[in-house]
Amino acid sequence: MxxxxxxxxxxxxxxxxxxxxxxxxxxxxxxxxxxxxxxxxxxxxxxxxxxxxxxxxxxxxxxxxxxxxxxxxxxxxxxxxxxxxxxxxxxxxxxxxxxxxTDGEGLLAALGEQAPGLKLAGAPVSVLGAGGAARAAVVALQGAGAQVGVVNRSAERAAQLVAAMGVTHQTTEQLRLADLVVSALPVDPGLDVSILKPGAVVMDMGYRPLHTPLLAAARDRGLTIVDGLxxxxxxxxxxxxxxxxxxxxxxxxxxxxxxxxxxxx
Structure with missing residues (x-):
């Protein structure tokens, strides 16, 4: 067995x-x-x-x-x-x-399935969070050639991630430039999706509920969404x-x- x-x-x-x-x-x-x-x-x-x-x-x-x-x-x-x-x-x-x-493989597979038009090579990408899930996302996205930045309320944790992985520490305002926003947070980030550009892709690693508040707001705005499932x-x-x-x-x-x-x- x-x-x-x-x-x-x-x-x-x-x-x-x-x-x-x-x-x-x-x-x-x-x-x-x-x-x-x-x-x-x-x-x-x-x-x-x-x-x-x-x-x-x-x-x-x-x-x-x-x-x-x-x-x-x-x-x-x-x-x-x-x-x-x-x-x-x-x-x-x-x-x-x-x-x-294998979290990074899962993230890239999800993007390929639900956002097939997204080209990661050279794309500006913002990851919300600075914990273990965020680090796994950063590794995968960097491996795909994306230009990755992190947004996190704790400046200390963000600084650790920046030093360890060569990403940039972004402000919420800089999310306006992102082709892809990935939430690696266990809670709703409270992001105002109206600041995102029309062609942005929004992903949330959570899947309970399937359409988290972030994904629901992005979907209502007509953005491409990628779910944690x-x-x-x-x-x-x-x-x-x-x-x-x-x-x-x-x-x-x-x-x-x-x-x-x-x-x-």
């Missing part, structure tokens, strides 16, 4: 077990993917110990444990995870831990292959997720 799961706190809201479980069933794999709550550091560390002992093939990691996941891997962290400063995927082999970050599915695909050893089968997991969210398809 191939065991995997997603670790976080809280974790009961996660759609990852639905996504991975659907792929496991369609692929005919004798495996399980479950939500694993870890409310404190000892609980998280105990799950890592179980992985090292061979009880898990791999684990996805969500808030608040992505930075601790990176540290758990030590030298077994990928370059992308190191640059992002966090990991959302841990795999285990022979007592060793490997850490990776597309990113969730995008990051899950390489995670599934890393954990179970095969690409995910062709299943419309988005439709399943929309039903779970109570959104009409």
């Amino acid at each position: 191939m065991l995997g799961g997603v670790v976080g706190w809280p974790i009961g809201h996660s759609l990852s077990p639905l996504i991975h479980g659907s792929w496991l069933s369609a692929a005919g794999i004798k495996g399980v993917y479950q939500a694993l709550p870890a409310m404190d550091e000892p609980a998280f560390d105990a799950l890592i110990a179980r992985g090292k002992a061979g009880m898990f093939r791999g684990l996805n990691v969500t808030a608040p444990w992505k930075m601790r996941a990176l540290r758990a891997a030590g030298a077994g962290a990928s370059d992308i995870a190191r640059r992002a400063g966090s990991a959302n995927l841990l795999t285990f082999q022979d007592g060793q831990v490997h850490a990776d970050s 597309a990113m969730l599915i995008g990051q899950a695909k390489p995670s599934f292959e890393a954990i179970y050893g095969v690409p995910p089968p062709a299943v419309d997991v988005r439709a399943l997720c929309l039903r779970a969210l109570g959104v009409a398809t």
Whole structure:
């Protein structure tokens, strides 16, 4: 039995077990993917110990444990995870831990799916936030050739990101120039979308609700929007292959997720 799961706190809201479980069933794999709550550091560390002992093939990691996941891997962290400063995927082999970050892949996949006309090479892009999710977004967007800036209320955290990743620290006023605005915040940024240019794309990493207040306001203004569910599915695909050893089968997991969210398809 191939065991995997997603670790976080809280974790009961996660759609990852639905996504991975659907792929496991369609692929005919004798495996399980479950939500694993870890409310404190000892609980998280105990799950890592179980992985090292061979009880898990791999684990996805969500808030608040992505930075601790990176540290758990030590030298077994990928370059992308190191640059992002966090990991959302841990795999285990022979007592060793490997850490990776597939969040950037998920972000780019979501943009390609829902904003196919957006050209990132050379484009001015603004990321709202300066935490782990923002860092993963910056790594992916820089890799795609975008000119990335960050907007964050905490000047200290923004300065750390600027120093570590070579981005610019922007003011809200500078969002007027952005071809793409990405919210990597866990709460609504309260952004006045009227300042954005007509052709801007707006993305929110959150997916509960599917159309967050930011996306709803951008949609009402006629802007192209990209939702966090597309990113969730995008990051899950390489995670599934890393954990179970095969690409995910062709299943419309988005439709399943929309039903779970109570959104009409």
